[in-house]
Amino acid sequence: MPQRTSRPPGQRPAEGAAQGLSEPLDRGLARMLRQAVLTHATSERRRKHPAVLHVGAPGMRELVFPVLPEEAVDDALGADVVAAMRHRTGLDRPLVWLTRTGDLTLQDVDARWLRSARQAYAEAGLPLVFVVANRHGWFDPRSGLRREWRRLRPRS
Template sequence: MATGPGIQEPLPSLLRRVLRGAVRDHALAERRRTHPAVLHVGIPRGEVRRLELGPDDRFDLALRTEVVETMARHHLAEGRVPLVWLTRMPDGHDEEDLAWAAAVTAASGELGVRLDLVVITRRSWRDPRSGAGQVWARVRPDPQA
């Protein structure tokens, strides 16, 4: 379900490679059948701040926004605009994804930069705001690697 701005097709080739790499990295790193959702803020394959989200964690919009802002400030102080991504299992969490997207949008306004959020599973990425995304049957190693 798309709700507005966000990542739009066609993607720049660098962003497409970064997102594919983030999916591949998640698939390689997370081998458990069930695993918690994790919020990541940073540069994939670079410096990343993570917050594991427990099944009983309850965040309202204000707290989610503060979490995103706090995690993003270090990168912004270093002159880098981070990507925000949520890794999780592929079952439907549309409401949760949209709640984090709203927080990222609010944090963007407060920080004065455009932050993007993608949801990453072992075989896909998707922007919950725009609906843009990609799914793979199997994520293979990068041909340039």
């Protein structure tokens, strides 16, 4: 059973939060976001690893882009990367999620890729679902909405 919190006490939503996720989440979207966390938790065994940008449908069809810290990607190039990945998935409404180590708090890498994803989806005229995931949960940096699990297991 997930530990549900909409936003940690005292944490204000990031700018543009009105465009982020809000309660109640669509059941299908909630399942897909849970799958993104589960896939990351079961497939990534290293304690420290670079962030990875994913575009698509978790556990079904997704494209990945490793975010290497030594490679500087500006917002315009990042938007091109997201747009190309979105187009290549062939899906009508692919999700964008960033998997990384660390706590579920806003980090520089999250903000950079959020800006790029917002630009790419705005240019395409599509609504954006963007979350950051680690091995224990996900959060939307725009609204602060999150889900965390103590021990996530596959459903039977």
